[in-house]
Amino acid sequence: MPGIQIMHDTDALLVVDVQNDFCPGGALAVPEGDAVVPVINKLMDRFATVVLTQDWHPENHASFASTHGAEPFSTIGMSYGTQVLWPDHCIAGDQGAAFHPSLRLRPAQMIQRKGMNPDIDSYSAFYENDQATTTGLAGWLKEKGITRVFAAGLATDFCVAWTCLDARRCGFEAVLIEDATRAIDQDGSLAAAMTEMEKAGVVIARENQIGD
Numbered sequence: 188m189p190g191i192q193i194m195h196d197t198d199a200l201l202v203v204d205v206q207n208d209f210c211p212g213g214a215l216a217v218p219e220g221d222a223v224v225p226v227i228n229k230l231m232d233r234f235a236t237v238v239l240t241q242d243w244h245p246e247n248h249a250s251f252a253s254t255h256g257a258e259p260f261s262t263i264g265m266s267y268g269t270q271v272l273w274p275d276h277c278i279a280g281d282q283g284a285a286f287h288p289s290l291r292l293r294p295a296q297m298i299q300r301k302g303m304n305p306d307i308d309s310y311s312a313f314y315e316n317d318q319a320t321t322t323g324l325a326g327w328l329k330e331k332g333i334t335r336v337f338a339a340g341l342a343t344d345f346c347v348a349w350t351c352l353d354a355r356r357c358g359f360e361a362v363l364i365e366d367a368t369r370a371i372d373q374d375g376s377l378a379a380a381m382t383e384m385e386k387a388g389v390v391i392a393r394e395n396q397i398g399d
């Protein structure tokens with residue numbers, strides 16, 4: 188694929204959930220999750236608009252297996268559809284919810300927290316998992332004139348994929364920076380997410396194809 192030129196005024200970098208609990212040693216560690224940090228740190232200087240997202244749950248969140256007395260990684264039916272039940276993770280204000288200590292924070296104008304509603308999970312930076320409750324991020328980006336978002340972070344097959352799909356739904360162009368993400372990849376979830384993203388018109392690129 189040819190290079191993608193970054194537009195200063197209309198492109199934004201969305202850095203999804205680069206938090207301690209999704210990195211090795213964390214409560215919901217993504218294999219090699221911390222490998223995204225140097226790639227993202229390098230990408231940040233190429234964008235004028237950088238948004239970080241932060242998974243930010245109350246204790247006893249509906250997405251926690253412990254809340255239901257169930258096994259982590261099992262599934263349950265919720266009012267809004269099937270929900271994977273996760274180990275307790277990213278409790279608001281705890282160390283597990285803090286950004287990876289090497290992630291650069293200074294380039295980011297905006298931190299979008301998500302998953303605070305005790306009854307609804309929120310993978311995407313744009314909508315809760317009911318696909319109806321907005322976080323307000325689309326409005327913030329649109330008001331700034333952003334038309335295209337570049338997604339990086341954790342995990343490719345959950346929060347990054349849902350963010351890319353919702354970006355398309357909100358009318359943004361979307362680019363997944365594949366080597367700036369890592370996946371949980373359980374039961375074929377990565378392949379399924381990649382197929383969904385391609386169908387939705389998400390462009391798949393690598394860090395070295397994105398220039399300024």
Ligand code: VGL
Nearest residue numbers: 204242273341342345346
């Ligand atoms: C995520 C599962 C639960 C993610 C967040 O960031 O991909 N996955 N909460």
Ligand code: ZN
Nearest residue numbers: 242250277302
């Ligand atoms: Zn979560």
